[in-house]
Amino acid sequence: MAQTTETTTLSERPSETDTSTSIRTLNESSSGLEIRVLETIRAKSAGQWNDVVERATCGSVFHRYEWLEAIETGLGYTPRHLVVEKDGNLIGLLPNFVVDIEKTPFKRLSSVYPGFGGPLVTTDVDETLSLLTDAVPDLCTGRTVVHQIRALDTKYLRYNNRLQSTGYEPYRRECRFLLDLTRGYDDIWNEMSRTRRRGIEHGRDADYEIVEEELTRSNLERFHRVYSRVMDRVDGDVYPRSFFEQLLSMRDRLLLLTIRIDGEYAGGFLELLDEDRSSIHGFFAAVPQAYFDDHASELLYDHVIRWGIENGYETYDFGSTNSSFEDGVFRFKEGFGGRLIPILVWERGCNPLWRVLKTGRSLYWPHR
Numbered sequence: 001m002a003q004t005t006e007t008t009t010l011s012e013r014p015s016e017t018d019t020s021t022s023i024r025t026l027n028e029s030s031s032g033l034e035i036r037v038l039e040t041i042r043a044k045s046a047g048q049w050n051d052v053v054e055r056a057t058c059g060s061v062f063h064r065y066e067w068l069e070a071i072e073t074g075l076g077y078t079p080r081h082l083v084v085e086k087d088g089n090l091i092g093l094l095p096n097f098v099v100d101i102e103k104t105p106f107k108r109l110s111s112v113y114p115g116f117g118g119p120l121v122t123t124d125v126d127e128t129l130s131l132l133t134d135a136v137p138d139l140c141t142g143r144t145v146v147h148q149i150r151a152l153d154t155k156y157l158r159y160n161n162r163l164q165s166t167g168y169e170p171y172r173r174e175c176r177f178l179l180d181l182t183r184g185y186d187d188i189w190n191e192m193s194r195t196r197r198r199g200i201e202h203g204r205d206a207d208y209e210i211v212e213e214e215l216t217r218s219n220l221e222r223f224h225r226v227y228s229r230v231m232d233r234v235d236g237d238v239y240p241r242s243f244f245e246q247l248l249s250m251r252d253r254l255l256l257l258t259i260r261i262d263g264e265y266a267g268g269f270l271e272l273l274d275e276d277r278s279s280i281h282g283f284f285a286a287v288p289q290a291y292f293d294d295h296a297s298e299l300l301y302d303h304v305i306r307w308g309i310e311n312g313y314e315t316y317d318f319g320s321t322n323s324s325f326e327d328g329v330f331r332f333k334e335g336f337g338g339r340l341i342p343i344l345v346w347e348r349g350c351n352p353l354w355r356v357l358k359t360g361r362s363l364y365w366p367h368r
Contacts, residue, residue, distance in 0.1 A: 026082075026135050033091075033124060035131040037139065038081040041068045044090070052090050054276055055122045058155045061274040061281065062115035066250035068095050071114065074243030080109060080139045084121075084128045092128035093120045094136075098144055104357060109139055109147045109350075114239070116152035116343075119159065129159065133166045140350030145357065151344040160346075168346035175323040175330075177338030179316040181308045188305060191337035200302045203295030208261045210303045213268070215251040220244045223256065223268055227286035230267075244270075255280070257304060259287075259296050266291040269300050278314040280304065301336060 022039040038044060046065040053059035061067060072079050077097040084092035096111045111117030121128045136147045149156075149168070160170075179188065189197065213219045224241045231238045247254060255271040267287035271280050282304070287296045301318075308316050318333040320343060325331065334340070349355060 026138060027131065029127060029131060031124075031127065032086065033127055033131060034085045035135050036083050036085065037135070038079060038083060040079055041065060041072055041081060041095075044083070048090050049093070052093050052120055052122055056093075056120035057158075058118060058152070059120050060116060060152050060277060061253055061272050062112055062117060062152065063093070063095060063120060064250070064253075066247075066253075067115060068112070069249065070243055070246035071097060071112070074246035075114075075239065077113075082132050082135055082139075084131050086124065091121065091123050092132055094118070094132045096139065096147075101145075101357065105143060106353065106357060107142075107144045109136070109144055111147075111149050113148075113150065116150050118149045118151040118156050129162060133163070133168075136348065137350050145349065145351035145354040147348045147350060149346045151346075153341065154344065156344050163346050163348075166348070168348040171345040171347050172342050173323060173345070174320045174343040176320055176341050176343060177318040177333045177336065178341050179305065179318070179336060179338040180314070181305065181316055182314050185306060185309055188337060193335035193337070196298060196335035196337075199295040199298040203299040203302075206261055206294055207263075208259060208266075208294070208296075208299060210299065211258045211260070212307075213256040213258050215248060215254055215256055217245065217248070219256060219258075220248070222265070223258075223270060223284075223286055226265075226267055226288060227270075227284060230286050230288060233289065255304070255307070257300055257307075259291075259300055261291060261294050261296060266294065266296045267300075269304060271304060273313075278312070279317055280308050280313050280315070281317045282319045297332075305336075 022043045024037050024039075026035050026037055028034045041049070044065075049065040053063045053065075068079070068081070071077050077099055080096045080098060082094040082096065083090055094111055095117050096109050097113060098107050099110050099113050101108050119129060119132050140147060149163070164170075181188070221241065224244050228238050253273045253275065255273055256268060257271070258268040259266045267285075269282065269286075270284040272283050273280055282301075285297070285300075287300070305316055316338070318336065318338055321327060321330045321333055323330070323342065349358070
């Protein structure tokens with residue numbers, strides 16, 4: 001179902017936040033660690049926040065201040081970020097947003113959506129992780145019935161036993177294909193399926209051009225117009241233009257590619273650059289159906305793979321897909337030869353209604 005969040009331009013953002021009312025202390029441990037909840041990311045500085053992201057084992061571009069700010073201000077989701085401080089310094093984070101549960105009147109507390117989240121800890125790991133997980137039920141009030149952690153990769157398995165001991169249950173429905181760019185283009189090409197190679201070869205026969213676009217509002221608006229039409233056609237979530245505008249604050253971590261075929265705009269990709277993990281995330285694609293026979297998508301993927309190798313990235317992440325070989329998107333991405341990785345999700349019910357909703361979901365999803 002399409003998003004209906006109202007568009008907010010950068011110029012309309014509030015310039016200041018009253019941190020006195022946006023930070024609440026929940027608890028203090030006997031050793032002096034304090035856990036607080038932030039009702040806006042702006043209650044902390046970007047430097048403080050990103051320092052933890054960069055030092056923590058599991059930190060990613062989706063944990064960064066700028067991504068969370070774009071969700072808060074561009075999508076209008078309610079933040080409930082947990083932080084742990086020691087002597088006034090941040091040592092632990094668990095970013096969260098309150099979002100709707102599809103086709104129900106209820107909500108979930110999600111870390112993070114859109115994207116991937118989970119706890120980040122730099123020191124005093126055992127105590128900090130306990131403070132973060134113990135505080136979660138206090139945030140699940142009203143119609144918020146479950147907390148979900150959607151982790152980026154298998155590094156989060158280090159926390160599996162702890163999470164399950166506190167009531168979290170694993171939930172596996174999605175996966176990702178991760179391509180090792182360090183092998184070089186020739187090896188990657190040879191391991192692609194015959195269908196993907198043939199598509200790229202046929203696409204190269206056309207009069208086409210792929211351009212790395214400057215990240216301006218006008219270029220993003222053009223991308224968003226096509227992206228919206230594509231997502232409407234497949235009945236997907238359409239993030240509003242305001243979200244894309246907010247992403248300009250992290251433009252050094254974005255790559256906008258445009259393809260032109262016979263001189264006409266034929267769509268593009270908006271990629272996220274995860275410098276700390278040396279990875280490129282294929283997050284937003286906008287290729288109209290009219291250019292499928294021209295193999296515009298294959299050409300764009302081929303280009304970004306080459307670009308990643310040339311710029312020293314180690315992996316390319318094709319993004320989430322349903323974990324079913326019958327799914328067309330699954331088969332398309334599989335053809336590029338990436339390694340199949342499950343998306344790690346843990347859920348913790350915070351309300352008796354959650355069990356009823358979970359049962360209903362198990363009946364609904366197989367028919368999607």
